[in-house]
Amino acid sequence: MFDIERWQEIFETLRKNKLRTFLTGLSVASGIFILVILLGFSKGIENGVTSQFQRDATNMITVWTNRTTKEYKGLNPGRYVQLKNGDFDMVSTKYKDYLEYESSLHGMWGVTMTYGNQTGSYRIRGVMPDHQFIENADILKGRFLNQADLDEAKKVAVIGNKMKRDLFKDEDAIDKNILMYGMNFKVIGVFSDPGGDREEDQAYIPISTSQKVFNIGDNIRNMLFTVEMSDNFSDAVTLSQNISTEIESQIKQMHTVAPDDTGAVRVYNTLEEAKKIYKLIDTIKAVFWFVGIGTIIAGIVGVGNIMLIIVKERTKEIGIRKALGALPWSIIGMIIQEAVFVTMFSGLFGLISGLALLEAVGPQVESDFIKYPQVDFNIAITTVFILVFAGALAGFIPAYRAAKIKPIEALRDE
Amino acid sequence: MIEIKNIHKSYHMGSNSLHVLKGINFNVKEGELVSIMGSSGSGKSTLLNILGMLDEADSGEYVLDGFPIQNLNEKIAAKYRNEFLGFIFQSFNLINYKSALDNVALPLYYQGIKRKERIDKARHYLEKVGLGPWSNHLPSELSGGQKQRVAIARALASDPKVLLADEPTGALDTATSYEVMELIQGINDEGKTILVVTHEHDIANMTKRIVNLKDGVIIDDSLVEQVRASQYV
Numbered sequence: 274m275f276d277i278e279r280w281q282e283i284f285e286t287l288r289k290n291k292l293r294t295f296l297t298g299l300s301v302a303s304g305i306f307i308l309v310i311l312l313g314f315s316k317g318i319e320n321g322v323t324s325q326f327q328r329d330a331t332n333m334i335t336v337w338t339n340r341t342t343k344e345y346k347g348l349n350p351g352r353y354v355q356l357k358n359g360d361f362d363m364v365s366t367k368y369k370d371y372l373e374y375e376s377s378l379h380g381m382w383g384v385t386m387t388y389g390n391q392t393g394s395y396r397i398r399g400v401m402p403d404h405q406f407i408e409n410a411d412i413l414k415g416r417f418l419n420q421a422d423l424d425e426a427k428k429v430a431v432i433g434n435k436m437k438r439d440l441f442k443d444e445d446a447i448d449k450n451i452l453m454y455g456m457n458f459k460v461i462g463v464f465s466d467p468g469g470d471r472e473e474d475q476a477y478i479p480i481s482t483s484q485k486v487f488n489i490g491d492n493i494r495n496m497l498f499t500v501e502m503s504d505n506f507s508d509a510v511t512l513s514q515n516i517s518t519e520i521e522s523q524i525k526q527m528h529t530v531a532p533d534d535t536g537a538v539r540v541y542n543t544l545e546e547a548k549k550i551y552k553l554i555d556t557i558k559a560v561f562w563f564v565g566i567g568t569i570i571a572g573i574v575g576v577g578n579i580m581l582i583i584v585k586e587r588t589k590e591i592g593i594r595k596a597l598g599a600l601p602w603s604i605i606g607m608i609i610q611e612a613v614f615v616t617m618f619s620g621l622f623g624l625i626s627g628l629a630l631l632e633a634v635g636p637q638v639e640s641d642f643i644k645y646p647q648v649d650f651n652i653a654i655t656t657v658f659i660l661v662f663a664g665a666l667a668g669f670i671p672a673y674r675a676a677k678i679k680p681i682e683a684l685r686d687e
Numbered sequence: 688m689i690e691i692k693n694i695h696k697s698y699h700m701g702s703n704s705l706h707v708l709k710g711i712n713f714n715v716k717e718g719e720l721v722s723i724m725g726s727s728g729s730g731k732s733t734l735l736n737i738l739g740m741l742d743e744a745d746s747g748e749y750v751l752d753g754f755p756i757q758n759l760n761e762k763i764a765a766k767y768r769n770e771f772l773g774f775i776f777q778s779f780n781l782i783n784y785k786s787a788l789d790n791v792a793l794p795l796y797y798q799g800i801k802r803k804e805r806i807d808k809a810r811h812y813l814e815k816v817g818l819g820p821w822s823n824h825l826p827s828e829l830s831g832g833q834k835q836r837v838a839i840a841r842a843l844a845s846d847p848k849v850l851l852a853d854e855p856t857g858a859l860d861t862a863t864s865y866e867v868m869e870l871i872q873g874i875n876d877e878g879k880t881i882l883v884v885t886h887e888h889d890i891a892n893m894t895k896r897i898v899n900l901k902d903g904v905i906i907d908d909s910l911v912e913q914v915r916a917s918q919y920v
Contacts, residue, residue: 285785285789593781593782594797596741596768597768597774597793598794600765600797681736681741684741
């Protein structure tokens with residue numbers, strides 16, 4: 274393998290047969306190149322879809338209510354089911370062991386807020402401290418609401434990044450007061466949300482404050498929970514489904530709603546949706562792998578085919594070399610070493626150019642569904658070696674046969 | 688130099704069997720220039736291939752310079768071919784992507800000689816056959832006669848005990864044939880043992896001994912008065 278004379282002989286052969294070398298190299302390089310791009314974009318789609326989905330926690334259960342649509346126990350349909358703090362406390366206590374984060378919510382749309390001479394209309398939501406985690410919000414500056422804010426119904430607000438940009442421009446927002454409904458709210462934090470501007474165009478205040486300010490007593494609009502994730506995904510889905518169902522029937526019972534009234538009390542379980550998305554991602558992955566493996570097989574067949582032709586074309590040369598005293602194994606070794614060198618070199622070339630393209634184009638891709646296309650380097654390098662191995666094997670069989678035939682027969686071959 | 692006793696060789700094609708050599712006996716001493724003659728199908732090329740260890744006899748004895756040649760494995764056959772024999776073919780059998788110089792150097796590569804020494808030796812033999820200025824040309828850029836000269840230089844490069852030439856002038860016109868024969872005679876004059884297979888009488892007459900083959904047996908083996916090729920050139 275490290276015989277310099279052998280390498281000189283091989284390089285000379287390759288140099289003198291430029292077209293053949295080029296074609297072999299091209300088929301290997303393009304195979305690997307296509308595979309890298311395919312796997313890269315498959316990963317990109319996976320990243321894109323996953324991040325689309327990560328706007329909120331994936332294991333979230335949301336409860337909201339509406340008017341009843343069915344007559345039940347003598348009560349007329351069309352009655353509004355109003356959730357109260359008590360409902361939230363009940364669920365919270367009862368399922369304490371299974372719930373991770375919890376928050377009740379009361380929101381208002383189109384609230385006019387003013388800072389200095391900047392004014393805008395925003396959504397305002399009364400929530401609990403855990404809400405940060407349910408929304409997957411990140412604190413950019415300051416802090417989120419805490420239990421003390423809630424207990425004392427403080428007039429504090431955590432504002433979205435977009436809202437901060439609109440009202441405060443470049444100014445620091447922390448500890449400044451914004452005006453809403455004639456009351457001053459102190460900004461204690463600025464958050465960003467994976468959901469983007471749409472989710473950052475709002476302010477969070479403690480729900481207790483919200484109930485006072487809007488004078489709604491102990492009414493709440495929604496209840497949000499996240500379920501403790503177990504390691505097993507399908508277990509988590511089952512648990513989350515069971516809890517959803519139980520919460521739904523519990524609330525219906527408390528508010529005297531018909532058990533089959535699907536409109537009045539709704540419980541939405543994102544984990545079930547997540548399951549669908551993950552299934553979709555798995556399907557996409559499977560399709561890309563299928564195409565990728567098909568490409569590799571085509572590459573292997575291509576390399577094998579070229580090796581067959583090369584050996585066939587060189588039968589006479591092999592005869593001449595044997596007549597001049599070449600050992601059979603030196604001929605086999607030479608052909609394989611040549612094949613391995615060409616496939617390895619061009620395979621790595623395809624790999625590197627594929628990675629370079631992903632690296633160059635990846636950040637330019639401005640699509641919500643394709644993000645950071647990248648490829649697992651180990652997978653890519655493994656495929657290169659599979660191709661090299663296939664090339665060597667495909668070269669070995671005809672080389673072995675050619676080296677076995679008598680030189681006189683090889684010489685007769687025209 | 689060469690002793691063969693009772694060599695038999697048959698070819699099997701399907702159910703047919705063709706008995707090509709039917710008991711050949713002959714000896715060649717060092718420094719001889721022997722031509723093997725015969726019509727096509729007489730077995731002359733088969734005999735040469737057996738002598739060249741490119742093919743194996745079914746039975747009989749073959750001793751080359753004191754080494755018995757029998758039941759050779761590929762490895763030993765390759766070594767013997769490389770050290771003992773030089774081949775000259777009718778169709779030249781040069782490697783078409785290698786320059787004249789590299790073609791001549793190839794048998795030396797298989798002797799494990801270092802590149803620099805190989806090239807020096809190859810250049811020496813190429814000059815000996817009068818192709819010094821053509822050393823970097825590919826076979827496709829050479830005439831038939833020049834190609835055969837390269838092949839002769841290649842056969843000489845490993846300094847073999849015996850040169851085996853299979854119809855060396857078969858693909859050449861008369862004038863070129865005589866030039867090649869002049870070269871072969873010159874090499875023989877230096878003491879090299881040479882066997883030439885041919886079916887042309889004028890070529891055979893330029894050797895020192897003619898062995899006539901017919902239907903797989905030697906029908907005539909006689910020394911002749913050598914005609915020097917130089918008088919025609």
